[in-house]
Amino acid sequence: MSAREEGGLHAPAHASHSSAGHGHPAEHTPIFVGENRKKLDELLTRYPSKMAALLPALWIAQDAQGWVSEGAMAEIAGLLDLTPAYVKGVVTFYTMYHQHPVGRHFIQVCTTSPCGVCGAEDVARAFLKHTGCGELGVTSPDGKYTVIEVECLGACGFATPIMINDDFIESVTPERVPEILGTLK
Amino acid sequence: MGYPHKSHPRETPILSKHFGDADARTLSGWRQRGGYRALEQALGTQPADIVNVVKESGLRGRGGAGFPTGMKWSFMKPGDGKPHYLCCNADESEPGTFKDREIMRWTPHALVEGCAIGAHAIGAETAYIYIRGEFTEPIRVMEQAVREAYAEGILGRNAMGTGKRVDVHVHRGAGAYICGEETALMNSLEGRRGNPRIKPPFPAVAGLFGQPTTINNVETLAAVPHILTNGAAWYKAMSLSSPKSTGSKLFSVCGNIRKPGNYEITMGFPFKEFLYDLCGGPLPGRKFKAIIPGGSSVPIQTLEEAEATLMDYEGFVAQGTMLGSGGVIVFDDSQCMVKQIARLARFYAHESCAQCTQCREGTAWTTRILERIEHGEGTMEDLDTLLEIGDNMTGKTICVLSDSCATPVASGIKKWRHEFEAHIKQKRCPMRTAVAA
């Protein structure tokens, strides 16, 4: 991990063993074949420019890989007539694209003010404790969990909302954490 | 109906009428509830006539700025030979706001219908619904509704058999508050970083893909079918106060309050009654201390100011704040204002797109100073510095994210200066000690 990633206000989510997962383009297995290619081709019909399919294409890549590797960025760049650097600039703008592999269950706890005043920080702490992650952004040793604090999930009336991968769970309290984790495989 | 609780008798449930009613999500269920009649009627009406009805109704943008919707639509010139686009802003990200989420979750066809009408009114064949990436359920529900509408011929090349083309596509964001700013949303939709654009040119001249574009909030578009069905006069008559604020409005309520959730009221409803009667007042043994009435970007009100407010565009301005997105965040007397304001600043620092100097550097510096004060390491000079940085961050950047960060800081220091000074003098958070003890 570079010092750059440590700097600034929020350290981005990253794997504790980033060296293991940092794929080089050379090792990349193409994502956009078969069904994924079909999906992308359909998406391309929706927009007057190829570039507009970039965010959807990155979602397809993340769904396929669990994160967006540099190889995936390069592949998408090729498909959409963009440069890999351009794609990377876009990827790093949006917080939901993982630039490193994350745990199988990626847990995001909203701690922005409305949830913060309802005890969201305690919920985050409970997840860190019960998953064994210990620290925000660090994947648990068994590779099962990564917990991060996330900015406003847009469900402030249901404090504390959390997301586990694509699933939204509302009104989470520290007490409910073990039960929620129990439902995960 | 209501969600998560039944509608209060004093609510005016129009958009929220079917919240919590799973059957309303389906196309057949929506049709049974009168859905798509407005669209059918609209597709047989001249765009200019639809624009006039919406103008007459007094509908104003529900996303935050409150710009008259009919006027916005009238900037578009159907038949100018260019492709037009409608963008539906479903990037609901303003802390405290979660109304669009419920509209999409429970009444997706209301939005599809509103988008289709809006597209027709501005001479667009394509509408994109840009939904924030975290809204996985609303995205699934909206995609399902769009699929149904295509399958039934409501959307597509021959929308409702009228020979008019109306395409609606759901586009998923990927985690960026700033994409709720309309030009940032357009950049994001085009596959770019979500950087706000310099205006002019305005979207109606050169917007999405460089073409004339209108961007409307979810709640705004969802209200349109009701206006077409019931008439402009009906909508305009819904007002308890200023004739400039009409219709019903969804308010999201969260924070330290007994019954958080969405409430739909007629414009001009007294804020005090809203907070105590509809939302159940403070938690047991607590008192309200501060209220942010329109999403985190508007000035913070003291309880006295809030209690004197009428809930419409003008009413909030009269009490030193704004209606904004209608996201009401309530802080009670157990909360440390320094900590809460620092947390808000941190949010903006995290979300700054990094283009403008004042925002990129100012939001981060403001956060550092506030967090330092909260930890008991502040100085009195820091308060002056904060206000001066805030001045530098206000009215000088491409978009208003920078201003939004400065706003709660300025109103916070002005109204709760004693709390800041207590942190500095005692070199610790007095509230934290109190709670611990």
Next chain:
Amino acid sequence: MTAPATTAPATKMVTLTIEGRQVSVPEGTSILEAAKHAGILVPHYCYHPGLPVAGVCRMCLVEVEKAPKLAPSCATAVGEGQVVHVYSEKALEARKGVLELLLINHPLDCPICDQAGECELQDYTYMEGRPDSRLRDPKRFNPVEDFGGDVMYVTNRCILCTRCVRFMDTMAQDAVLNVSERGDRAVIGKFEGHDLTHPWAGNVIDLCPVGALLSKDSLNKVRAWEVDRTASICPNCTQGCNMIVETRDNVVVRLRPRANEAVNRFFMCDYGRLNYRWLNRPDRVEQPLVRRGDALAIADWETALDAAAAVLKGAKVRVLASPVLSNETLGLLARLFRKSGGSGVFRVAKGEVAPLPGVPGLARREDLAANVRGAELLGFTRSDTPVWNLGADDVLVVADEELAGLDVSTLGRPKAIVVIGTTLPAWARGAAVVLPIGSFAEEEGTFTNVDGRVQRFMQAKAAPGNARPSFAVLSDLLARLGESTNFFLASEAFAALAAAEAPFSGMSYDTLGLKGAVVAGGAR
């Protein structure tokens, strides 16, 4: 290439007042450019006239009367009757605020920064910034990164103006740079394995207004205030990019582009930029040499010129000249061979064409010498392997041509060889006379570029020893052969050329100025 503004069709003019000065500019001009017209520099970072407007640094804020907010002058078009205040209290406060924010995380390491002395962050802070810092918090830190090519990125000094990103995107059209991350974590980034190796990538160094993008070639070599700067023309291909030669203690240390809208806008290629070490060659011929038996002996100029004239008199002159010689010098050489019924030839090294796609007509050209067009216009023919079969009636004049890869004996057996040059290759030991001249950087003259544009270059450094400007050497030589060519100045040599050679007709140094003019007939 875009036509100069003066020949464009009449556009509507807008009149406004900036700091009390009335100025009229074409409709659509930005306030910032209009202010330049009025002689006022509005401080700015992200704006660059050669790049699309970004409007992000917010440094160029000015106060426009009746406008609710301060206007970014780079992104605000002029309006009729506008009254603009650049130095009002409000505008100054806003810019002071920007400077403070740009500096809070800046390392303030000017003493070890290459940009010091030519840094816009220094300049504007000195002009309008705060004298102190209110920062009481730790600064952000990011490591230095090698961007590949000639470019190094000192992240901590970056102000994220994005000029570099926009250049690579819109001019080089090879978007290898991006803005990565967001908020105060944002930095300029690249993709692993994709370096700044585009042939024009080095321009990002000049475009960077601060010390964030630096040239590895000139890293830590000179301080900006130690160098002398001379307006010149890049000698390295036929494009004729306008440039500045920077020297310290008579050594060329850096070449940088000089703006010329009609030729290279604001840019020059990396090949041209970095190909300057030959101008500092130590193996120069510094004294006139004359054959004494088997050896060349040092002579004074009078003796050497007399000897050369004696050799040339009555002989048929065959000239083999470098196409990096000036129009003036090539013109005099042409007079020499024409007068005798001889001929002139030049050779030119070839490279790959490397265009800058964002500027139509701008490329590193195939011919890697500045004055190919001039040589052709003056009657020289191109020949990579000249076959002359020189005999006893011929004298071979080799003008600053080292004959690399060419065996001089294949040219035949001339009566004698006269060398006019900067160096003394091995074969030149057989010359009758050697006349040492200055390199193009050591004299004044003009080149004619590929589009027929005649452009002046100035003397950037002194020639070594007794070497003299080539036009002066040749004018003295021709005078000895009966011509009236006693030119003391390059301008006189050019005036004579303009009078005698149709393509240059009507031109003078005064009319050429620093932007040049196109020969009659223009581009081929």
